[in-house]
Amino acid sequence: MNQLIPSFETRFRGLALALGMLLALVVGWLTVNQGILVPGLLIVVALGGPLVIALFYEPRVGVIALLSYCFLLFVLAREIPGNLPVGLAVDGLLLLTWVAVAFNNERYDWHNLQNDLCFLALAWFVINILELGNPASVSFAGWFQEFRSASLYWFLTVPLVMLIFNQKKDLNLFLYLIIGLSVLGTLNGLKQLYIGLSPGEQIYLNENAKTHMLWGKLRVFSFYSDAGQFGASQAHIALVALILALGPFKPWKRVLLLSAAVLLIVGMFVSGTRGALFALISGIAVALIISKNIKAFVFGSMLTLAGFGVLKYTHIGDDNYNIYRMRTALDPNDPSLNVRLHNQLVLRDYLSSRPLGGGVGVIGNSGIKYNSDKFLSTVPPDSYWVKVWAMYGVVGFVIWLGIMLYILGKCCGIVWNTRDPVLRTKLIALTAGVAGSLFCSYGNEVINFMPSAIIVYFSWAFVFMSPRFDVSPLD
Structure with missing residues (x-):
């Protein structure tokens, strides 16, 4: 009888799948209406979150990211519509890395x-x-x-x-x-x-x-x-x-x-x-x-x-x-x-x-x-x-x-x-x-x-x- 009742794990997976499909439809609709700006921002958020965590754990990550970004920032400026102020991300990386250094100043x-x-x-x-x-x-x-x-x-x-x-x-x-x-x-x-x-x-x-x-x-x-x-x-x-x-x-x-x-x-x-x-x-x-x-x-x-x-x-x-x-x-x-x-x-x-x-x-x-x-x-x-x-x-x-x-x-x-x-x-x-x-x-x-x-x-x-x-x- 218990085998016929869906487990919590099974129900969670089903809910996650449904939410994922709904999110995909929303992103697809927004992309059609707003262009690639929406998926572009989602990618930035997906990459930015782990980067901030890694940066506060090891501030050297911020310096490496800064150097790499300064080579590639104009790719974002040209390929993502909307005239995003991509140059300000340089300021953001510098300031964020300094904040991370302040949190780890004893090192x-x-x-x-x-x-x-x-x-x-x-x-x-x-x-x-x-x-x-x-x-x-x-x-x-x-x-x-x-x-x-x-x-x-x-x-x-x-x-x-x-x-x-x-x-x-x-x-x-x-x-x-x-x-x-x-x-x-x-x-x-x-x-x-x-x-x-x-x-x-x-x-x-x-x-x-x-x-x-x-x-x-x-x-x-x-x-x-x-x-x-x-x-x-x-x-x-x-x-x-x-x-x-x-x-x-x-x-x-x-x-x-x-x-x-x-x-x-x-x-x-x-x-x-x-x-x-x-x-x-x-x-x-x-x-x-x-x-x-x-x-x-x-x-x-x-x-x-x-x-x-x-x-x-x-x-x-x-x-x-x-x-x-x-x-x-x-x-x-x-x-x-x-x-x-x-x-x-x-x-x-x-x-x-x-x-x-x-x-x-x-x-x-x-x-x-x-x-x-x-x-x-x-x-x-x-x-x-x-x-x-x-x-x-x-x-x-x-x-x-x-x-x-x-x-x-x-x-x-x-x-x-x-x-x-x-x-x-x-x-x-x-x-x-x-x-x-x-x-x-x-x-x-x-x-x-x-x-x-x-x-x-x-x-x-x-x-x-x-x-x-x-x-x-x-x-």
Whole structure:
């Protein structure tokens, strides 16, 4: 008789099945009426819940998720309709990870934050707060939008890495992630070029055809914000992979790293981003100088100069659009270069009587959206160096550039004194990549956009921390 009465477990399964079918019908109906936004949000909730739990159990998870998300956030921006503020998730991950650290504060050594890199981050953060009082009186919304990329992310990320992501294994994981995700970006870029665009990518291209379709050729942008950021980031990580491929590692690792470097250089070329070429050149120059290897310096310099000479003084490869596009970066009569120089002359005249600049968020995308009534919003900055000059004036620009050069110089000094040859190779790669990204930013907005910005912040932190785990092979 008892066998005829359904058990609690059987009834629960039946109820769960009925509720599941009802939920599926509701989601299906909402998807038909609202598009893929509803299932997209359900996926976010399904992934976000376990992530928050794991993050509070082990805050390192937040740092890893942050790094990965900064590569992939524009996939969500393009493929999910509704103009979701996906960039705010970066802020959310940073703040949530800091809350998790506060809940586990006894596990960490807070003395790790007593260094000049964190102090400089704090100083630049304070300067940006004080910019709210700039006489130019820019929009608060524009200030906040620009403040996040100009200072807030640096201020929150560097100490976080130094506090909870500060071991040799973390450095290795960082290198695996940035190279792996960048190669994934290259493969997606080649898919765009040879197979086609996804629906979201096609919409983006339609809206930005003026800058991403030149002479009928696609400037590949992959899952990055635009082709400029894609090309510069590919050059940055190609440089890192190439230097690692020349290091004291197992042959199979060197082959994989060299293959990744070649693939990433291809990604740089198909992006059509001419400024990325200078990321390679400047990064290689810094790597050769701090390598303390005279033979490598002489050979590398000759090879770099030979490559420069081929691009500058010959027409070899002109039948290939991507090579021809890169060659125009070295042409002083290039129309695009002359427009940029003209814009800089306009800014020089305007800023000559404004040593404190026009205010944070007055130029570029934030200026167009939030400060359209200001003159500076009508002038394209093209360069992050120029953007800093326009926002902070000559006073702020000198401070910013001084901070950047100090950090780069300190990184070079740390590398110079590193004894462990394996660690030294990794630090050379990171320092050269940072230098390339910084100098490339003279021609494009690079160092303030994701993922380049987050890679630079992590790289700074690892180089500054490295003396802690430097061991001589003779020790």
